[in-house]
Amino acid sequence: MEPFRAELRAFLEEHAPHSLRGTALSPFQGHWGGRKAEFESDDQKRWFEVMLERGLTAPTWPNKYGGGGLSMNEFRVFKEELTRLGLPLPLVGFGLVMIGPILLSAGSEAQKDEHLPKIVRGEIRWCQGYSEPNAGSDLASLGTRAVVDGDELVINGQKIWTSHANHADWIFCLVRTRTEGKRQAGITFVLMDMATAGISTRPIELISGASPFCEVFFEDVRAPLSNVIGEMHDGWRVAKALLAHERGMVGESVAAGGARAPILSTFNLRDYAIDKIGLTDGILDDALLRHKIIQSEMDQQLMRATIRRANDRMRVGHQPGPESSIFKIVGTELNMRRWQLAVQIGGLDSLGWEGDAYTDIETAMTRQWLRSRGNSIEGGTSEVQRNIIARHVLGLPK
Amino acid sequence: MSENNLLILTEDQQMLAESAAEFVAAEAPVSRFRARRDGGHSTDPDLWAQLVDLGWNGVALIGLAELAVVMEALGRSLAQTPLVSVAAAAAIGEGEDGKVLAFGFNASCSISKGTITGTIPAVQDAGMADAFAVIATGQMYRVDATHAQITPLARIDCRDAAHVAFDSAPATLIDGSAQTWSRCRDWAIVAQCAEMLGTMSAAFDMTLAYVKEREQFGVKIGSFQVLKHRAVDMFIEIELCRSAVMLASRDPSPEHVSLAKARCNDAIVTICNEAIQLHGGIGMTDEHDIGFYLKRAMVSSQTLGTSAWHRDRYARERGY
DSSP states (O other), X not given: OXXXXXXXXXXXXXXXXXXXXXXXXXXXXXXXXXXXOOOSSHHHHHHHHHHHHTTTTSTTSOGGGTXXXXXXXXXXXXXXXXXXXXXXOSSOSHIIIIIHHHHHHXXXXXXXXXXXXXHHTTOOOEEEEOOBTTBSSSGGGOOOEEEEETTEEEEEEEEEEEETGGGOSXXXXXXXXXXXXXXXXXXXXXXXXTTSTTEEEEEEOOXXXXXXXXXXXXXXXXXXXXXXXXXXXXXXXXXXXXXXXXXHHHHHHHHTTOSOOGGGTTOOHHHHHHHHHXXXXXXXXXXXXXHHHHHHHHHHHHHHXXXXXXXXXXXXXXXXXXXXXXHHHHHHHHHHHHHHHHXXXXXGGGOOSSSTTSOHHHHHHHHHHHHHTXXXXXXXXXXXXXXXXXXXXXXXXX | OOGGGXXXXXXXXHHHHHHHHHHHHHHOOHHHHHHHHHTTOSOOHHHHHHHHHHTGXXXXXXXXXXXXXXXXXXXXXXXXXXXXXXXXHHTTTOOTTSOOEEEOTTOOBXXXXXXXXXXXXXXXXXXXXXXXXXXXXXXXXXXXXXXXXEEEOOOTTOOOXXXXXXEEEEEEEEEEEHHHHHHHHHHHHHHHHHHHHHHHHHXXXXXXXHXXXXXXXXXXXXXXXXXXXXXXXXXXXXXXXXXXHHHHHHSOOHHHHHXXXXXXXXXXXXXXXXXXXXXXXXXXXXXXXXXXXXXXXXXXXXXXXXXXXXXXXXXXXXXX
């Protein structure tokens, strides 16, 4: 592995723009690509292009789709080397981490040829249409209806909590193609171009003021049957293969510090508390808050150690162990507690929504707390996660 | 990064874990502890002799990660061994001969003309000790057990502890400063945490098996969501404690050691309380083993530093 590392390191040292070093925040922050995409800076564009040329926008995908063809071990080294320089990924998004892997495992050759290269090149941005107003934790009850008409599906219904649907070019969806029989056995996995007539989106404003999620409406939308992934009525199985992966990713991302506003990139709870509360003889002046900060720092450190355990297992060629099942619950819940604690440390200074009476960093911190409140809900609630662990890890009866 | 720094078991450690588990199942199941308890014995010299035969008195000299594997296995069945003290001695390279050096961590003594005077409360493994290590004016000393007044304690967990007094006892210098002393204590704490991990894991496994088998209202009680979620919370705590023990046994810095002990203290008490609650009526009885685990939990969580003490040290290490 060392020659690979040395070569990659030399490449990064030479080509990674200096302005981007040390700016990595989370696996979901960076250039998202897509028809409407604009680079934030020339350096971001250059970084994307130089990595694309080497197949490193999709490091593990096969070369024939424009990927880097890296083994899992090489990919680990790749991530370590990016982390070493604090570099963001050259391309992020649901194409790379969600629909891409699904296509690779369940897509036809034609589907792979059509979609994967566009993802690699950052030309098409994807969103995921799973949840519905009446199908949240109970996803299998989804009712967006798709009826076959000739060689097309005609789709009517609504999705909700679709991340960044208003910026996306294509959507991968679960739709109901059969209403009788077992609910899971009547669901089909289908791809649609968001520009298709009859699709509209509406952003949802959250309590933090941000709108990362949308509603998506389908009115007599026509999609060719060739856009179905896997067999008709077999979409549940196709989607399920990736759900566990998605939850692990969310937990890991949140544990790494979580997606956060750039202004908070160097925010540290301990330093903030020391600044806000003050020390006497090296001890924080508020004993109760000190206790809570210790708790929070310990939680963080243990979460990181647990992720390290899982990564170290993979490093020596083992499958992830039972420890990886706790990432989503633990990562999100401690992230929420941490931002709440930050607001509590801030006292009256952290109650601002906007305006000159409050510092930018404290307003951002407070909004981050409000945004984090959703962490234990999005991507599978903590309660559903507990049900899954009880059943699949602990073997408790249904 | 060498393989030894990874937070996983090496193949050798895996083999050690398997043989430790086999030994515990064959030679030191909980029934052995119960028999000792019933006989009023807080030590098990025969078991220690067996462990010395196996060479496990020297495991800590190989490494804390290796010792942690053995401690976890023994902790599962509450085995009465002096291995926590042996771990402390290993920090100064002692213990190869199978002799037990117990540490008077709870007080310092005074030294005068080469003799030691002082009283140390609740010394762990005092009954099995061949000698005691104490600290006086920043230096470590050794006192032979024959020169100590030992008052055994009858504690809830039926393990080896005693008040120890020295009255102008002859002492020899151990090459070690206050810093060495604190390192000995940290090694003991790591061993204690690994044992606690075994204890809480076994209490959880018993509980999980019970809720899968116990029926009420015509169904297994493990099918009730409220119990599932409580079981998952116990499982999560154990996984986090395992991370903490792995971290501390591979790099026993004060920060890591305090992180581990604070977490294990809180987790073991919570888990053993939950274990009893989920067992219902049978869990309250002496006839069932689960009560032993709660007793052990409380003693080990109050020994070698409470959660409050370790949180405070952790914060000081980090500058607040």
